[in-house]
Amino acid sequence: xxxxxxxxxxxxxxxxxxxxxxxxxxxxxxxxxxxxxxxxxxxxxxxxxxxxxxxxxxxxxxxxxxxxxxxxxxxxxxxxxxxxxxxxxxxxxxxxxxxxxxxxxxxxxxxxxxxxxxxxxxxxxxxxxxxxxxxxxxxxxxxxxxxxxxxxxxxxxxxxxxxxxxxxxxxxxxxxxxxxxxxxxxxxxxxxxxxxxxxxxxxxxxxxxxxxxxxxxxxxxxxxxxxxxxxxxxxxxxxxxxxxxxxxxxxxxxxxxxxxxxxxxxxxxxxxxxxxxxxxxxxxxxxxxxxxxxxxxxxxxxxxxxxxxxxxxxxxxxx
Numbered sequence: 001x002x003x004x005x006x007x008x009x010x011x012x013x014x015x016x017x018x019x020x021x022x023x024x025x026x027x028x029x030x031x032x033x034x035x036x037x038x039x040x041x042x043x044x045x046x047x048x049x050x051x052x053x054x055x056x057x058x059x060x061x062x063x064x065x066x067x068x069x070x071x072x073x074x075x076x077x078x079x080x081x082x083x084x085x086x087x088x089x090x091x092x093x094x095x096x097x098x099x100x101x102x103x104x105x106x107x108x109x110x111x112x113x114x115x116x117x118x119x120x121x122x123x124x125x126x127x128x129x130x131x132x133x134x135x136x137x138x139x140x141x142x143x144x145x146x147x148x149x150x151x152x153x154x155x156x157x158x159x160x161x162x163x164x165x166x167x168x169x170x171x172x173x174x175x176x177x178x179x180x181x182x183x184x185x186x187x188x189x190x191x192x193x194x195x196x197x198x199x200x201x202x203x204x205x206x207x208x209x210x211x212x213x214x215x216x217x218x219x220x221x222x223x224x225x226x227x228x229x230x231x232x233x234x235x236x237x238x239x240x241x242x243x244x245x246x247x248x249x250x251x252x253x254x255x256x257x258x259x260x261x262x263x264x265x266x267x268x269x270x271x272x273x274x275x276x277x278x279x280x281x282x283x284x285x286x287x288x289x290x291x292x293x294x295x296x297x298x299x300x301x302x303x304x305x306x307x308x309x310x311x312x313x314x315x316x317x318x319x
Contacts, residue, residue, distance in 0.1 A: 002032040003106060004085030008039045008075030009093035013046040014202035016093060020054050020061070023099045030103050037062050037079045038093075042069035048315070055317045063317035070311040073175040078311060080165035082319060086110065088165050092156040098196045105159035108193065115164050115187040118150050118179055119157035121197035141216065145223045146180045150192050153179060157195050163187075173214055177222045184226050232298030236291045244288030250281035 005023055009016070020036065027034045038051045040063065048065050055061040064078055076090060087109045091097035101119070108117045135154065142153045154176045168181045179190050228235040254275055261269040272278050 001035060001085045002087065003027060003034045003102065004079075004083035004088045005034065005036045005099075005102075006039070006076065006079035006083055006088055006090045007037065007093050008041055008072050008079065008090075009043065009047060010041045010069065011043045011045045011047060012093040012202070013043070013050050015095045016047060016050045016054070018201075019093055019095055019099070020058075022095075023102070024058070026099045026102050030106075032106070035060050035062055035084060037064070037083060039063075039075040039079050040065040041072065041075045042066045052317060059318055061317070062319050063315075064313055064319070065315040067312040067314040071173060073170045073173055074311040076175050076178075077170040078313070080168075080170065083162070083165060086162055088160045088162060090156060090158050090160075095201045096198050097157040098198060101157060101193070101195050105157075105193065108191070109159050109161050113189060114159075114191055115161050115189040116179055116182050116191075117159040118152065118190070118192045119155035119195035120150070120152040120192045121155055122151070122194045123197060138216065138219075142177070142180075142219055145219055146177070146183065146226070148179055148183060148190060150179060150190075152192070153177060155195070172221075173218050174222065176218060180222050180226065233295035236295030236298060240288045240291030240293075240295060242288070243284050243291060247281045247284030247286075247288060250277065250284065254278050254281065 005027075007019070016038070023036060036058075038054075038061070040048050040051065048063070051061070051063040051065075055063060062082070064075075064082070066075070066078075079090075080088065087106050089102055089105060091099070097119070105117055108114050135152075139151055139153055143149060143151075158178065160182075164182050164185075164187050167185050167187075168178065170178060170181065174181060183190060254272060254277055258269050258272055261267045
């Protein structure tokens with residue numbers, strides 16, 4: 001199979017028929033073998049009924065319905081697990097991503113050998129204050145942190161080789177950082193393509209300004225995981241050892257100073273336990289030990305796999 005189109009959605013019943021017709025027109029005109037995977041992330045409107053109707057007319061339409069709203073990352077993860085195409089295309093269901101980009105994205109993966117192509121909505125039709133400016137700041141921080149020279153990490157329109165999606169684990173709200181996750185797994189042929197962005201035709205956006213706050217928090221997480229996720233002892237062991245040594249040397253200094261005053265200078269001195277620096281040194285040693293133990297626990301956790309699904313599927317179509 002040439003292409004799998006993975007579409008996560010939430011309450012987009014008005015746009016699904018039009019999106020389906022557009023995708024089919026593009027893939028059939030290019031003679032691609034294809035499947036369209038709709039992942040309904042707990043919609044409360046008529047979205048699932050529309051998907052069922054589409055699947056009755058076209059066996060290439062497949063669907064997953066979540067029991068409740070688990071988030072875009074979980075929806076993408078479910079789609080990636082089931083996708084069979086040589087190239088996986090992801091796009092949003094709100095018609096702001098253009099299926100006309102599919103042939104060029106496909107060629108970049110198959111003919112040019114890229115692992116991942118991320119869309120870049122160079123010209124946007126969103127609110128400048130609510131989306132454009134925060135998005136530019138967010139992408140600047142992501143570029144500096146990840147080392148990837150992409151302009152639009154959060155663009156929903158992306159193309160992946162099958163190998164990439166089968167080797168990354170998208171969870172939490174990490175869909176913003178799929179290129180970084182791919183890079184961490186050793187996929188280095190990552191680039192971007194300027195894509196057409198369209199104004200929303202139906203409904204309203206499902207994301208608020210809080211997504212940028214969460215995005216920066218996730219950015220810190222992904223930076224930590226990329227640096228120390230596979231060897232947490234390198235960070236926690238180093239910090240723990242450093243703090244323990246500082247605390248131990250401080251305590252030793254306090255003790256030696258007291259002994260010198262008593263037996264060499266023969267001057268009266270207060271008890272060690274009356275010296276506030278003693279408790280600072282002791283606390284530093286305890287914190288250092290805790291950091292060290294955290295490193296050990298991190299190493300142990302890495303050796304266990306998450307066996308609990310991050311989402312529950314209530315219905316499937318053509319799967």
